[in-house]
Amino acid sequence: MPKNIVVIPGDGIGKEITDAAVDVLKKIDKKYGIDLTFSFYDAGGTAYDKFGVPLPDDTLNAAKAADAVLFGAVGGDKWDNVEPQLRPERAILGLRKGLGLYANLRPVQTMDELIDYSPLRPDIVRGTDVLIVRELIGGIYFGDKCEREEYNGTIRAWDLENYSIPEVERIVELAMQAALKRKGSVTSVDKSNVLATSRLWRKTAAKVAEKYPEVKLDHMYVDNCAMQLAIKPTRFDVIVTGNLFGDILSDEAAVLGGSIGLMPSASIGEKTSLYEPIHGSAPDIAGKGIANPLGTILSAALLLRYSLDASAAADDIESAVKKTLSDGYRTADLFSAGSKKVDTAGMTEAVLANIK
Ligand SMILES: NC(=O)C1=CN([C@@H]2O[C@H](COP(=O)(O)OP(=O)(O)OC[C@H]3O[C@@H](n4cnc5c(N)ncnc54)[C@H](O)[C@@H]3O)[C@@H](O)[C@H]2O)C=CC1
Numbered sequence: 001m002p003k004n005i006v007v008i009p010g011d012g013i014g015k016e017i018t019d020a021a022v023d024v025l026k027k028i029d030k031k032y033g034i035d036l037t038f039s040f041y042d043a044g045g046t047a048y049d050k051f052g053v054p055l056p057d058d059t060l061n062a063a064k065a066a067d068a069v070l071f072g073a074v075g076g077d078k079w080d081n082v083e084p085q086l087r088p089e090r091a092i093l094g095l096r097k098g099l100g101l102y103a104n105l106r107p108v109q110t111m112d113e114l115i116d117y118s119p120l121r122p123d124i125v126r127g128t129d130v131l132i133v134r135e136l137i138g139g140i141y142f143g144d145k146c147e148r149e150e151y152n153g154t155i156r157a158w159d160l161e162n163y164s165i166p167e168v169e170r171i172v173e174l175a176m177q178a179a180l181k182r183k184g185s186v187t188s189v190d191k192s193n194v195l196a197t198s199r200l201w202r203k204t205a206a207k208v209a210e211k212y213p214e215v216k217l218d219h220m221y222v223d224n225c226a227m228q229l230a231i232k233p234t235r236f237d238v239i240v241t242g243n244l245f246g247d248i249l250s251d252e253a254a255v256l257g258g259s260i261g262l263m264p265s266a267s268i269g270e271k272t273s274l275y276e277p278i279h280g281s282a283p284d285i286a287g288k289g290i291a292n293p294l295g296t297i298l299s300a301a302l303l304l305r306y307s308l309d310a311s312a313a314a315d316d317i318e319s320a321v322k323k324t325l326s327d328g329y330r331t332a333d334l335f336s337a338g339s340k341k342v343d344t345a346g347m348t349e350a351v352l353a354n355i356k
């Protein structure tokens with residue numbers, strides 16, 4: 001049975017990086033005979049320009065029916081004045097909600113080959129291996145919001161943060177399960193000294209943890225966590241947190257790996273899963289052919305492992321990426337004297353050459 005991969009390039013560098021990952025998947029498919037088929041759909045500003053909506057029904061329906069979704073990124077200054085409900089970012093939020101993708105897994109590792117690319121000291125980042133488990137379809141990104149209302153003689157806007165016990169339970173369960181296969185430690189990150197949602201989060205996390213005596217749970221405030229990631233990242237194994245905090249902490253943690261362009265993610269939930277790099281559409285470099293495709297290529301590896309049960313193929317891609325980096329190939333975001341500077345196409349060719 002062919003496996004149908006729905007590819008949604010989106011905006012900005014989205015097409016450049018998903019093209020690269022599809023080339024890698026095609027080569028892997030030839031080698032392992034997985035029988036992949038690819039179908040391409042619009043989303044984001046690109047879809048808004050064509051159809052007047054950021055997430056056409058066709059795209060959402062195709063994603064729901066797919067074996068897995070590979071997503072690039074959406075957004076860009078061009079659509080800054082579009083009304084909020086039609087902004088490009090609604091496409092990725094709508095896909096996450098529509099597919100029930102409540103968990104976003106963002107692994108961050110510092111490879112020895114890239115130790116010098118972090119702005120942090122090598123002795124601080126060496127050995128970093130963190131899995132950020134971010135709740136993805138709740139919290140402030142999905143609560144009621146008001147763009148503008150009169151209040152006390154002025155104008156205000158607001159966004160509502162809410163979490164229910166089942167929403168917290170299922171994400172903490174997933175983090176606990178992940179920790180069992182890793183170093184057995186979970187840090188639950190919140191702001192329970194201030195926020196009601198965080199107090200519910202913390203209590204619920206502690207309750208779930210009672211079922212996992214072999215996992216060590218600790219709680220940390222998000223402001224401290226942001227600092228600990230910069231001064232002692234190796235203290236973390238699994239971090240579980242809400243939608244907003246997870247979004248911010250994972251961009252920060254990307255610095256530990258060398259570049260945001262390297263960071264993959266898997267969004268999983270009720271049925272079809274979606275795979276995307278953690279970065280956005282990078283309008284500042286879009287169309288130049290210089291984006292780092294490795295975050296998307298590594299997301300394709302996660303797709304093979306989690307959605308298609310093709311672990312050997314996933315390992316193969318990850319080894320090819322490691323070898324390419326240890327051979328010294330670098331896109332501009334990681335370039336320094338002495339390494340071999342390549343553009344998106346050059347990096348993709350180098351990875352393909354390492355899949356024998
Ligand atoms: N999942 C998604 O579709 C996401 C979309 N966005 C959207 O993307 C747009 C741009 O947002 P920004 O805040 O600029 O974040 P961004 O992640 O797109 O870019 C931040 C910085 O990282 C660089 N960068 C990102 N990916 C790179 C890659 N693969 N290779 C080399 N350099 C890379 C960019 O050039 C830029 O300097 C916005 O419209 C935002 O809403 C942002 C995050 C996620």
Ligand SMILES: CC(C)CC(=O)C(=O)O
Nearest residue numbers: 075089092093247278279
């Ligand atoms: C564009 C946002 C909705 C998402 C984001 O920044 C992310 O998922 O990392």
Ligand SMILES: [Mg+2]
Nearest residue numbers: 247248251278
């Ligand atoms: Mg983000």
